[in-house]
Amino acid sequence: MKIIKTVLIIIGIIVITFASFIIYTVFEDMNPEEKLDISISNNQVKEVPIEQELKITSYNIGYAGLDEGQDFFADGGKNSRAESEDRVRDNLQNIIEIIDDTESDIFLFQEVDKKSSRSYMVDQLEILKENYPNYAYAFALNYKVPWVPVPVVNPMGRVESGIASFSRYNIKEANRFQLPGKEKWIVQLFELDRCFVETRLPVNNGKELIVVNTHLSAFDKGGIIREQQLSYLQIYLEGEYKRGNYIIVGGDWNHNLPLTEPDKFTALEDWPFWLKNLPENYEVEKYNWELDLDSPTVRTLAKPYSDGYNFKAIIDGFLISDNVESISVKTTDTNFKYTDHNPTTLTFILK
Numbered sequence: 001m002k003i004i005k006t007v008l009i010i011i012g013i014i015v016i017t018f019a020s021f022i023i024y025t026v027f028e029d030m031n032p033e034e035k036l037d038i039s040i041s042n043n044q045v046k047e048v049p050i051e052q053e054l055k056i057t058s059y060n061i062g063y064a065g066l067d068e069g070q071d072f073f074a075d076g077g078k079n080s081r082a083e084s085e086d087r088v089r090d091n092l093q094n095i096i097e098i099i100d101d102t103e104s105d106i107f108l109f110q111e112v113d114k115k116s117s118r119s120y121m122v123d124q125l126e127i128l129k130e131n132y133p134n135y136a137y138a139f140a141l142n143y144k145v146p147w148v149p150v151p152v153v154n155p156m157g158r159v160e161s162g163i164a165s166f167s168r169y170n171i172k173e174a175n176r177f178q179l180p181g182k183e184k185w186i187v188q189l190f191e192l193d194r195c196f197v198e199t200r201l202p203v204n205n206g207k208e209l210i211v212v213n214t215h216l217s218a219f220d221k222g223g224i225i226r227e228q229q230l231s232y233l234q235i236y237l238e239g240e241y242k243r244g245n246y247i248i249v250g251g252d253w254n255h256n257l258p259l260t261e262p263d264k265f266t267a268l269e270d271w272p273f274w275l276k277n278l279p280e281n282y283e284v285e286k287y288n289w290e291l292d293l294d295s296p297t298v299r300t301l302a303k304p305y306s307d308g309y310n311f312k313a314i315i316d317g318f319l320i321s322d323n324v325e326s327i328s329v330k331t332t333d334t335n336f337k338y339t340d341h342n343p344t345t346l347t348f349i350l351k
Helices: 002-028 085-102 124-131 221-242
Strands: 035-037 054-060 106-113 136-148 157-167 173-178 195-202 208-215 246-252 287-290 316-321 324-331 344-350
Touching: 002 136, 054 085, 054 208, 054 246, 054 316, 085 124, 106 124, 106 208, 106 246, 124 136, 124 157, 136 195, 157 195, 157 208, 208 221, 221 246, 221 316, 246 324, 246 344, 287 324, 316 324, 316 344
Parallel strands: 054 106, 208 246
Antiparallel strands: 035 173, 054 344, 106 157, 136 157, 173 195, 195 208, 246 316, 287 316, 324 344
């Protein structure tokens, strides 16, 4: 009887602990509104000029933890955290140097950690802010969980992360738009709350340049959530165009983008399970894709990076309204040394 009683007590403790953990996680869940005004920091004065060449760079920095020596459990690997705090800081400093070389007027960053176990609590937004004192910026959380319990052996832990938009020009308004689609309830508690950040920049002809920084879903089975997000974004973009604005969308689309051919990039790995083509019938009226078709923007994370082994594709790029003229688009090939993405830069003119 004593053994049975002891076993029941242990089971009871486990059940109560698990229930308490779930209740706490529910209490801490973001549950964001569909549209949320977000603060603009260090705002600038200048308006965006027309008929002048400008640059915008999109870069998923992978919380400065997914360097060439790392894999990731959700992609088929084992790890959930960066190698060390020193490695995070070193990766981020090298990422900043790469960004500096683009000499861009606008930066769109994804996977920027503020206080996460996976990046050893390094406040990456603060470091970016300090490095760009002449840029306004807006930041929105898309991943805030008190503790992600997987993988069991070395869990991801606390996550507080988001997407950040920096501009050398005035930002009149910044908003966070919650994208539709959720995983099953208990799974969603530990998942990202996908969103895009809209920044509205005054143009010197009285119009606005709408810059959208997005990071879409990747791992939903069946692609239903991705379809919902793409549809939501399409409706939003067509509405903004009808208002007469200039619009640029940049970010991590987590889809193999139109006209791109992953087969041209040497790889021994097969096409990864999570990568889907952007639907053939997905078209946003009055918009054009601007992609560098010659360089990959992402590599797989089932294994550490080895040139010629990992599968590579183009999932980062720009969708622009037809009143924005593209001069060039160039992906900087970093050989995935500091993160699992490459930055892409668009040079453009507002007509």
